[in-house]
Structure formats: structure tokens, C-alpha cells
Amino acid sequence: MEIIKIGMADLGVAKPPSRLRTTGLGSCVGVVLYDEVHKVAGMAHVMLPESTLAKNGEPTVGKYADTAIPYLIQQMQKEGASIRHMVAKLAGGAQMFAFLGTNDMMRIGPRNVEACKLALKGAQIKIVAEDTGGNCGRTIELDSTNGVLQIRTVNQGVKEV
Amino acid sequence: MANFTKFGDFQFDVLREIGNIGAGHAATALSKLMQKEIDMKVPQVRIIPFDEVADCVGGAENVVVTVFLRVEGDSPGNMFFILDMDSATHLLHQVTGISKTVQEWEEMEVSALHEIGNILTGSYLSSLADFTQLNLQPSVPGLAVDMAGAILSYGLYALGQTGDFALTIDTAFFEGNDQVKGNFFLIPDPDSLPILFRSLGVPFDGDY
Numbered sequence: 001m002e003i004i005k006i007g008m009a010d011l012g013v014a015k016p017p018s019r020l021r022t023t024g025l026g027s028c029v030g031v032v033l034y035d036e037v038h039k040v041a042g043m044a045h046v047m048l049p050e051s052t053l054a055k056n057g058e059p060t061v062g063k064y065a066d067t068a069i070p071y072l073i074q075q076m077q078k079e080g081a082s083i084r085h086m087v088a089k090l091a092g093g094a095q096m097f098a099f100l101g102t103n104d105m106m107r108i109g110p111r112n113v114e115a116c117k118l119a120l121k122g123a124q125i126k127i128v129a130e131d132t133g134g135n136c137g138r139t140i141e142l143d144s145t146n147g148v149l150q151i152r153t154v155n156q157g158v159k160e161v
Numbered sequence: 162m163a164n165f166t167k168f169g170d171f172q173f174d175v176l177r178e179i180g181n182i183g184a185g186h187a188a189t190a191l192s193k194l195m196q197k198e199i200d201m202k203v204p205q206v207r208i209i210p211f212d213e214v215a216d217c218v219g220g221a222e223n224v225v226v227t228v229f230l231r232v233e234g235d236s237p238g239n240m241f242f243i244l245d246m247d248s249a250t251h252l253l254h255q256v257t258g259i260s261k262t263v264q265e266w267e268e269m270e271v272s273a274l275h276e277i278g279n280i281l282t283g284s285y286l287s288s289l290a291d292f293t294q295l296n297l298q299p300s301v302p303g304l305a306v307d308m309a310g311a312i313l314s315y316g317l318y319a320l321g322q323t324g325d326f327a328l329t330i331d332t333a334f335f336e337g338n339d340q341v342k343g344n345f346f347l348i349p350d351p352d353s354l355p356i357l358f359r360s361l362g363v364p365f366d367g368d369y
Contacts, residue, residue: 007211009211009325024221025311026311026314027314047211048322053322063321096229135305138308139222154224154308
């Protein structure tokens with residue numbers, strides 16, 4: 001069984017029996033898509049909400065919610081997935097330092113979650129599970145055989161959605 | 162992508178010196194608090210992909226105790242004071258006499274470590290302000306005990322908008338018998354580097 005590691009601002013697609021994993025999500029959001037019929041899984045580690053925030057040059061596709069999600073869908077379609085069968089799960093978007101809540105840049109977690117939801121809505125993909133917000137870091141792992149998402153935090157242990 | 166190609170050895174030396182002076186003052190403050198000798202390593206100035214930033218402190222999933230503050234003023238950026246769990250326990254014990262492990266901490270312990278972090282990052286920043294003659298102010302610091310990746314990513318959002326690499330000034334320190342060791346991290350915002358260089362009279366025409 002292969003575990004494919006997804007880095008920050010990166011994305012990837014897997015087929016059974018591989019797993020997709022990303023570590024240390026803070027206010028970044030882990031977006032996972034799964035097509036149960038064709039058994040194709042995808043994961044993106046989104047760092048910022050909108051590609052319009054990019055200040056110079058070509059934005060890195062995987063970094064922004066509004067570019068990462070459409071691109072992830074495309075990559076999954078190349079592997080035989082169909083958008084009609086895709087469902088989404090979200091994890092992350094925490095606010096690690098509560099006191100900074102007033103600063104727009106520091107409220108990045110909730111903004112990332114909102115932007116992911118908007119992009120998923122645009123693609124008409126249903127969100128079936130969500131573990132977002134709070135003030136803890138998360139590590140997530142997606143099983144491409146069944147679409148189960150494992151979420152690990154420091155204080156609350158491991159849960160599956 | 163950010164342009165780091167205009168960085169020469171001289172620029173790197175200057176950034177290392179910033180780490181040296183800042184962390185040197187912080188280490189002196191720590192030494193006074195603990196009444197022990199504190200040594201520090203030569204600062205590491207790295208230009209690395211975001212993913213590798215957390216590798217400097219044991220990887221993205223490694224649980225660390227961190228005091229974080231935002232640097233405001235002429236040359237904004239982010240500052241982190243990072244300790245592993247054992248070091249945080251020892252440090253708290255040395256300074257306050259409280260002997261509780263991180264898992265047992267309550268408000269009092271968190272508040273004490275918060276204040277220690279505040280003093281140390283404050284001395285780093287004020288020495289940097291003196292040295293550069295720039296107006297630099299610390300935000301209210303925050304404390305978190307969590308995965309290093311989740312915490313350090315907070316220092317990267319401003320950089321994320323201009324490129325895929327971070328410039329970090331990382332200074333490790335340790336107490337003589339290694340009971341307390343940790344790191345000071347300064348991650349300047351992209352627009353701050355030219356300002357830092359200019360304040361020190363260092364030629365720099367890059368568009369980092």
C-alpha cells in the first residue's frame with residue numbers, strides 16, 4: 001500500500017489501494033474528493049482563499065481554493081472519475097492563535113473554509129463531512145478504497161469521517 | 162515566483178547577523194531568567210519551500226510549544242519562539258519552580274510561559290529595532306501547543322501571495338546540559354527585506 005504525501009499548496013490523485021495524506025494542517029484546508037463508483041480519490045492542501053491574492057506572476061494552482069478545486073476535479077476526471085459521483089470532505093481551517101482574530105490576514109482559516117465551500121458549490125459537489133475551525137492542527141489521511149477520511153489531532157486523537 | 166537570485170553572500174551574511182544580534186539578546190535575557198548559561202548556534206538563513214520550514218523543528222507533525230507574534234511597523238514579519246515539550250517543561254520549572262508536564266498545564270502555567278516567550282521575543286525585536294533604527298512593534302503574543310506544521314504555516318501566508326519559498330532566519334539555542342533547547346524564527350514579509358537591507362546600508366536591488 002502506497003501513501004502519497006501531499007505537501008502544502010499541493011494536490012494529488014490516488015486509486016486503490018493507495019492512500020493520500022497531508023500533515024500539519026493549521027489554517028490551511030485539506031479538501032478531499034471521492035468518487036465511490038470509479039474509486040478515484042483526490043486531495044488538495046489549500047493555503048489561501050483566492051488566486052486574486054497572488055501578487056506577481058503565475059499563481060501556483062494548488063495554493064488557492066478557487067484554482068485548486070477545479071484543477072483537482074480535472075485531474076480526477078483524467079483518472080476516470082465522474083463529477084456526478086464526487087463527494088467532498090473538508091478538514092482544517094483552524095485559528096491557531098485566537099487573539100489575532102481581528103486581523104483579516106490572520107483570520108485566514110475561516111476564509112479558506114468559505115472559499116473551498118464556494119468552489120465546491122460552483123462545481124455542484126456535495127460536502128458530506130466537515131471538521132473545520134477550532135484551534136488545533138490536523139493531519140488527514142484518505143483511503144481511496146472506501147473514501148474514509150482519518151483525522152488526527154494532538155488533543156482529540158484520531159477520528160474517521 | 163519570488164526572485165531570490167539577487168541574493169549574494171553579502172546579503173546572507175547580513176541576515177545571519179540580524180539573527181545573531183536578535184537571538185543573542187534573547188539568549189542573554191533567557192540566561193538571566195534561568196540563571197544558567199545559554200549557548201547559541203550560528204544562525205541559519207534558508208530559502209526553502211514552504212513544506213520544509215517545519216523540518217527545521219522536527220517535521221510538520223512534531224508537537225511543539227510556540228510563542229508567536231506578529232512584527233508590525235516599518236518592516237513587518239512573523240516571529241516564533243519554539244520549544245520541544247521537554248524543554249518547555251524544564252524551562253517553566255527553572256524559572257517558576259512549577260514542575261508540571263505540558264499535558265498538565267493549566268491557565269497559570271500557560272500564562273507563565275506566555276510571558277517568558279514575550280520577554281524573549283521582545284528582546285530579539287527591540288535589539289533588531291535598535292540595530293536597524295527601524296520602528297518595529299510586537300503584536301500581543303499568542304501561545305500554542307500543537308503540530309509544528311500547523312503553527313509555522315501562520316508565518317507563511319504573506320509569503321504565499323508572492324511565491325512558493327520562505328526566507329527564514331533560524332537561531333537555535335541550548336542550555337549547557339541540553340535540558341532546554343529551542344529556536345527563534347524570524348520570517349520577514351516579502352516587502353520587508355529591501356527595507357531591512359536599506360536600513361543597514363546594504364545594496365539590494367532584488368524584487369524579493
